[in-house]
Amino acid sequence: MIVRILGEGQFDVDESHLDALNELDAKVEAAVDGKDESAFRPALAGLLDAVREWGSAVPDDTLVDSDLILPPADAEVDEVVALLGDEGLIPDAL
Amino acid sequence: MKRMSMIFRAKASKALDKAEDPRETLDYSYQKQLEMLQKVRRGVADVATSRKRIELQATQLQQQSEKLQGQAQQALSGGREDLAREALTRRAGLQQQITDLQAQHAQLQGEEEKLTMASQRLQAKVEAFRTRKETIKATYTAAEAQTKINEAFSGISEEMGDVGMAVQRAEDKTATMQARAGAIDELIASGALDDASGQPSDDIARELDQLSAGQSVDSELEAMKAQLGQGSEPPAIEGESGRSSAPTAQQAEQEGKS
Numbered sequence: 001m002i003v004r005i006l007g008e009g010q011f012d013v014d015e016s017h018l019d020a021l022n023e024l025d026a027k028v029e030a031a032v033d034g035k036d037e038s039a040f041r042p043a044l045a046g047l048l049d050a051v052r053e054w055g056s057a058v059p060d061d062t063l064v065d066s067d068l069i070l071p072p073a074d075a076e077v078d079e080v081v082a083l084l085g086d087e088g089l090i091p092d093a094l
Numbered sequence: 095m096k097r098m099s100m101i102f103r104a105k106a107s108k109a110l111d112k113a114e115d116p117r118e119t120l121d122y123s124y125q126k127q128l129e130m131l132q133k134v135r136r137g138v139a140d141v142a143t144s145r146k147r148i149e150l151q152a153t154q155l156q157q158q159s160e161k162l163q164g165q166a167q168q169a170l171s172g173g174r175e176d177l178a179r180e181a182l183t184r185r186a187g188l189q190q191q192i193t194d195l196q197a198q199h200a201q202l203q204g205e206e207e208k209l210t211m212a213s214q215r216l217q218a219k220v221e222a223f224r225t226r227k228e229t230i231k232a233t234y235t236a237a238e239a240q241t242k243i244n245e246a247f248s249g250i251s252e253e254m255g256d257v258g259m260a261v262q263r264a265e266d267k268t269a270t271m272q273a274r275a276g277a278i279d280e281l282i283a284s285g286a287l288d289d290a291s292g293q294p295s296d297d298i299a300r301e302l303d304q305l306s307a308g309q310s311v312d313s314e315l316e317a318m319k320a321q322l323g324q325g326s327e328p329p330a331i332e333g334e335s336g337r338s339s340a341p342t343a344q345q346a347e348q349e350g351k352s
Binding site: 004006007008009059060061062063064065066069072074 | 248
């Protein structure tokens with residue numbers, strides 16, 4: 001699956017990581033729901049780091065739509081609220 | 095999140111609906127892509143300008159801070175602890191501003207790097223799009239082109255949305271810092287930064303400057319006296335030479351003022 005981190009680019013992440021990503025996503029979701037800025041920052045960093053680690057960067061000249069779009073690393077809680085769907089950042093199934 | 099990529103795609107397909115020959119939308123979109131590319135490059139230049147401005151300000155404040163440090167030392171050796179304390183207090187205020195500027199500088203540098211990368215990514219994608227566009231126009235009839243065009247649009251509209259947001263974020267951040275930088279420029283220009291409390295150049299600053307000037311006069315006098323073979327030390331009254339230097343400096347200060 002193709003994951004875009006806004007402001008950073010796209011990553012090709014194997015779908016086998018979806019469950020693990022969803023666990024990390026749950027932490028982000030909880031922090032966002034509780035408007036807990038101090039928990040939000042490490043949670044988002046953890047999710048983005050996982051995408052960077054498990055994924056390989058999509059070449060710049062590749063034109064492909066993303067399956068998921070994640071907030072930029074320096075996003076504020078309020079910005080993420082605006083981006084979030086009901087399923088958190090990572091949907092339960094693609 | 096999923097919703098967002100939908101928004102990008104919806105915008106792209108709206109553009110598609112307008113044209114009678116779908117192949118025209120390729121040129122239209124390509125034009126938009128080039129515009130976005132220019133926009134992000136302008137963004138990089140704007141952020142770089144702000145960064146350089148902050149660098150310059152930090153240098154100016156640093157020089158002012160060093161000047162105050164020197165004045166504090168002179169004041170102390172002239173027995174004016176009150177003035178030395180004042181100079182150091184002002185210096186502390188400046189240091190705080192310098193620290194703030196350094197933080198802003200790091201932030202702008204981060205934005206600049208992000209936008210530079212975004213610009214490179216978009217440029218590569220626009221080039222890939224142009225290649226596909228030419229192939230589609232050369233190979234397919236209007237009737238056949240639609241599917242190929244939809245494929246060509248995949249990715250590029252999302253990238254455009256992303257880059258557009260990145261430029262907007264950078265602009266927002268720079269605008270805040272520009273306002274603060276403007277305020278600091280005015281302070282530097284007015285000379286008010288001699289005083290970190292923000293008040294215009296005052297008696298204390300003047301006194302510090304006079305002390306600096308007085309010190310150099312004193313040391314020249316000392317040098318001349320030494321050449322003439324006169325003793326530079328006034329006679330010690332209580333036999334404790336360490337205490338005699340302070341009143342002497344104050345006397346010199348008094349003479350300097352009259």
